[in-house]
Amino acid sequence: MKKQFLTPLIIFGFLVILLVVGLMKSETVRDVPSPLIGKAVPEFSILTVEDQAQSFSSEELKGQVSLVNIWASWCVSCRAEHKLLNVLAQQGVKIYGINYKDELVDARRWLSAYGNPYVKSAHDLTGRAGIDWGVYGTPETFVIDKKGMIRYKHTGPVYQDDIVDKILPLLEQLKAEA
Amino acid sequence: MLKTYVFLVCFILFSMSSASLFAGPRGEPKEPIVFDNPQVEKDYLELSEELRCLVCQNQNLIDSNAELADDLRREVAKMLKQGNNKEQVTEFMVDRYGDFVLYNPPLKSTTWLLWGGPFVLMFFALLLMIKKISSFKKDENEDSAELSAQEKEKLQSILKDK
Numbered sequence: 001m002k003k004q005f006l007t008p009l010i011i012f013g014f015l016v017i018l019l020v021v022g023l024m025k026s027e028t029v030r031d032v033p034s035p036l037i038g039k040a041v042p043e044f045s046i047l048t049v050e051d052q053a054q055s056f057s058s059e060e061l062k063g064q065v066s067l068v069n070i071w072a073s074w075c076v077s078c079r080a081e082h083k084l085l086n087v088l089a090q091q092g093v094k095i096y097g098i099n100y101k102d103e104l105v106d107a108r109r110w111l112s113a114y115g116n117p118y119v120k121s122a123h124d125l126t127g128r129a130g131i132d133w134g135v136y137g138t139p140e141t142f143v144i145d146k147k148g149m150i151r152y153k154h155t156g157p158v159y160q161d162d163i164v165d166k167i168l169p170l171l172e173q174l175k176a177e178a
Numbered sequence: 179m180l181k182t183y184v185f186l187v188c189f190i191l192f193s194m195s196s197a198s199l200f201a202g203p204r205g206e207p208k209e210p211i212v213f214d215n216p217q218v219e220k221d222y223l224e225l226s227e228e229l230r231c232l233v234c235q236n237q238n239l240i241d242s243n244a245e246l247a248d249d250l251r252r253e254v255a256k257m258l259k260q261g262n263n264k265e266q267v268t269e270f271m272v273d274r275y276g277d278f279v280l281y282n283p284p285l286k287s288t289t290w291l292l293w294g295g296p297f298v299l300m301f302f303a304l305l306l307m308i309k310k311i312s313s314f315k316k317d318e319n320e321d322s323a324e325l326s327a328q329e330k331e332k333l334q335s336i337l338k339d340k
Contacts, residue, residue, distance in 0.1 A: 035276040101245070134274040134327050136232035136246055 033135055034153040041068070041148050042132035046122035049099045049107045056096065056122040062148035065174045067141055067167070070130065072102045073110040075138040080104070080112050081157035088163065089117035092173065097121030100130045100138050115163040123170045143167060193277050208248070211255045218258050225264055229271055236279060238250050 036042075045057035061068070069085060071078040089095050099107045099116035104123060111121075124130055133142070136155075143152040152170055154162060204335050213219035223240070229250065231242035239254070251269070257267045271279045283289050325333065 033276055033278070035273060127246075128253075131249065131253060131274060134276075136275065 001075060001133060016081070017148075034141075034150075035055045036134055037153060038151045041142075041144060041150055042129070043127045044132065045121065046129060047099075049104065049111065049121040049123045052123075053106070054120070058148070061096065061144050061168070063146060065146055065171055066096055066119075066144045067134075068096045068144055069142075070098045070100050070133065070135050070138050070140040072100045072112060073106040074102065074139050075100075077157040078101075078139040079114065081119070081139055081159075084158060084160065084163060085117040086115045093118055094095055098129060098133070099123050100135060101125065101127040102155060110158075141167070143170055186303055196300050208252075210274050211252060213255070213259070221258050222255050225258075225267055228268075230256070232275055232279065298332055 004177070023103055039044050041058045041061050043058045045055050048054050048056050067088070071082075071115055095117050097120070099121045101124065104125075107121070107123065111118075121128065127135075133140070139157055145151050148157040151174060152166070158167065182239040188195055201284050213222065214317050218280075226240035227238050229239045231237045231239055231250070232243035233246050234242050237247075253270075254267055256269065259266075263272075266279070277283050277289075283292065
């Protein structure tokens with residue numbers, strides 16, 4: 001075959017490769033890389049869902065390894081991951097909640113119906129704390145180290161694979177840190 | 179006829195039930211965003227066009243109907259009214275959502291391919307074009323080369339016959 005006929009074919013092949021790579025990557029591409037990783041948790045102090053006389057502040061996240069989970073009763077995929085969070089809490093993982101743009105009644109009803117894996121949940125009715133955490137799609141889960149720094153962010157519901165492959169090993173690693 | 183009717187009723191019932199399934203966050207109806215200062219309003223409109231909605235990622239804040247886009251629009255309006263300038267508001271958004279929130283990404287180590295790519299491609303295209311054109315010229319020159327003695331003889335004989 002003549003070289004001049006081969007050139008378009010090579011270019012076409014290259015475009016096909018680009019397309020396939022793009023398609024395969026598109027699942028993960030939705031995950032916006034968070035600029036918050038490696039930074040201290042945003043400061044907040046909000047009344048809790050469980051008890052409106054008590055508050056949950058960012059100070060409490062210092063000195064221990066914990067998870068912060070953004071959830072809402074109106075969020076369908078939050079329900080999908082809820083069972084796993086319950087199991088994690090039973091295994092002794094400290095999970096703090098931020099209840100995002102939810103009515104107090106609905107949030108409480110949810111916790112009594114599906115179980116409460118959270119040490120406490122901040123009642124972020126306006127979603128203002130959510131903006132500081134860079135929340136754009138509930139549920140979101142953050143891993144916090146002993147210094148109160150965000151070390152990992154998972155957007156969307158966590159599945160068993162995410163917990164076993166990423167979150168649990170990271171928690172162990174962070175617990176070993178000074 | 180009856181079948182169509184039953185189908186329609188089922189369809190309407192189904193769409194009503196699914197509508198409540200996909201219900202987003204509830205809350206008080208919101209006040210419209212109003213400005214007294216035309217300059218602030220101009221800044222607000224410009225920013226809302228430059229910032230991306232993170233929920234529907236191919237829309238900017240002003241186009242998007244997402245709940246988060248509305249919250250972010252209100253935050254932008256609030257910050258501008260408090261006297262922050264456009265750069266400060268942009269920085270606030272980038273701190274939380276990263277460069278992804280900008281429709282006009284800054285030039286830095288992770289984005290050089292994005293900015294430089296078209297020029298690199300154009301450079302290679304030009305190179306290819308120049309090569310092609312010069313090879314055409316070469317072909318032409320070869321065709322119009324001097325005729326050999328034999329060819330001249332042949333040409334003369336053809337012309338004589340005429």
